[in-house]
Amino acid sequence: MGTKAEQEKFTKEFLERKPNRCSKCKGRIRYIGGGRYECFDCGNQEIDDFGRVKEYIDEHGATPAIIISEHTGVPVDIINGMLRQGRLEIPEGSPVYVQCESCGCSIRYGRYCPDCIRSRTNSLKGVFFNPEVGEKPQREVKKEDGRMHFLKFDK
Ligand SMILES: [Zn+2]
Numbered sequence: 369m370g371t372k373a374e375q376e377k378f379t380k381e382f383l384e385r386k387p388n389r390c391s392k393c394k395g396r397i398r399y400i401g402g403g404r405y406e407c408f409d410c411g412n413q414e415i416d417d418f419g420r421v422k423e424y425i426d427e428h429g430a431t432p433a434i435i436i437s438e439h440t441g442v443p444v445d446i447i448n449g450m451l452r453q454g455r456l457e458i459p460e461g462s463p464v465y466v467q468c469e470s471c472g473c474s475i476r477y478g479r480y481c482p483d484c485i486r487s488r489t490n491s492l493k494g495v496f497f498n499p500e501v502g503e504k505p506q507r508e509v510k511k512e513d514g515r516m517h518f519l520k521f522d523k
């Protein structure tokens with residue numbers, strides 16, 4: 369999930385899967401935040417992939433993308449895409465993080481860690497205005513020979 373083409377593919381897929389109409393009355397829906405939509409006519413709520421995944425993480429804590437996918441029906445690619453785009457954050461204390469594309473350290477969302485962005489842009493300003501920069505977790509998670517995705521998540 370790095371190239372422009374991959375990002376465009378993600379955005380396209382995400383938009384295609386996003387609800388456009390109320391599933392009950394076919395009325396128009398408006399975005400009310402957190403991946404949820406409300407129907408203008410009947411008040412019925414719809415949820416998109418972002419909302420489904422967010423809800424799952426809120427309830428179960430951070431979970432490997434593959435497990436979230438199994439439970440929510442959201443494709444793994446979409447979940448990874450949301451992380452990469454910073455739409456979704458991995459909670460503190462999680463054993464599962466995304467990795468900085470440059471140095472490989474753990475970040476909670478985005479594509480690059482603040483250190484790498486700083487050395488790239490060579491100015492602090494870049495950190496605040498770059499949507500691709502992620503935040504490092506407070507505690508670095510111990511990695512066991514690259515198998516961090518299989519670590520057990522204990523609440
Ligand atoms: Zn409706």
Ligand SMILES: [Zn+2]
Binds near residue numbers: 471472481484
């Ligand atoms: Zn980095």
